[in-house]
Amino acid sequence: MIDTLKGLNKALDAEHAAVYAYGVVGARTSGDRRSTAVAGFNAHRARRDQLRELITARGGTPSESGAAYDLPFPVTAAGDAVRLAALVEDRVTAAYLELAAVDDASLRRLAALAMQECAVRGYGWRPVIATFPGWPAREPGPSPSAEPGTSPPVSLSQ
Incomplete structure (x- = not known):
């Protein structure tokens, strides 16, 4: 059985890091990309706050955000x-x-919805679907980037 508070705090830790990272993303983008970054920042901040409330309501202590993240x-x-x-x-x-x-069906639903939201946001940033393990590798094709001459998207194999 999975420890509910441990699972909630693990998700909360990820949301803390995401909020920090989206601050960096927003600072390095402009136009539509910045608007997308602000929307991502706000979505992760809302999930972070929701997780903090859920942990507290279950008698746990929510993890705190780091001052900075590597x-x-x-x-x-x-x-x-x-x-x-x-x-x-x-x-x-x-x-x-x-x-x-x-075991809690409401938390399983929350997790599924959060994963779906992340998958949609992630696809918006990098519209590539990763190959499932054991499936033939896809032929590399052109990948969109924010600006001509910028870095290629990150691989899921990292």
């Missing part, structure tokens, strides 16, 4: 920000997997 790579341009946003969505999705296995 980014997986330098984010100096819009293309880097796009890669970071896509990676963040992948990692937050993974963090909700444990919560999707708890």
